[in-house]
């Protein structure tokens with residue numbers, strides 16, 4: 730009898746790791762949703778890394794995943810807006826450069842506002858409107874680039890080029906997930 734009890738006890742203890750295994754299986758089920766959702770977007774790697782960066786992603790549904798990307802895109806647009814504000818405040822650059830930087834600062838401000846609007850649309854489940862706002866947010870950084878390249882003698886800053894790419898790709902990812910929702 731005693732050895733049977735020990736045996737049961739041992740079984741019980743041995744099964745503990747299974748609880749952890751089980752819970753990691755639940756996590757991998759959510760990873761599956763992330764993988765599947767992101768494969769439906771233009772930039773799956775960026776999509777996955779952005780979503781996994783947010784701890785709340787492990788319990789998010791598809792709508793939640795879109796919101797996570799939109800939040801990141803909004804913060805990214807805001808960060809570039811700040812970067813450009815600082816660039817614009819720098820001395821020693823040509824008035825022409827300053828003018829374009831000012832133009833671009835406004836554009837990134839509009840991009841941030843559009844992404845903010847997109848998040849508000851998400852809050853009221855207006856997925857089509859949210860997608861429109863996110864698509865608009867792609868265009869603003871592009872018009873900054875156009876403004877730079879239209880003016881000969883001005884060099885498009887490498888850092889801005891990198892920031893432009895990331896924001897545009899994030900917006901495209903958001904649009905991609907939103908199209909799976911509507």
Ligand SMILES: *[C@@H]1O[C@H](CO)[C@@H](O)[C@H](O)[C@H]1NC(C)=O
Pocket residue numbers: 775778779780782801804805
């Ligand atoms: C956006 O996600 C990236 C990971 O792709 C992360 O490095 C970055 O810090 C995030 N930005 C914000 C503002 O959360």
Ligand SMILES: *[C@@H]1O[C@H](CO)[C@@H](O)[C@H](O)[C@H]1NC(C)=O
Pocket residue numbers: 818819820
């Ligand atoms: C630019 O120059 C002005 C006038 O010399 C000065 O007041 C201002 O603090 C400078 N700005 C920066 C960012 O260095």
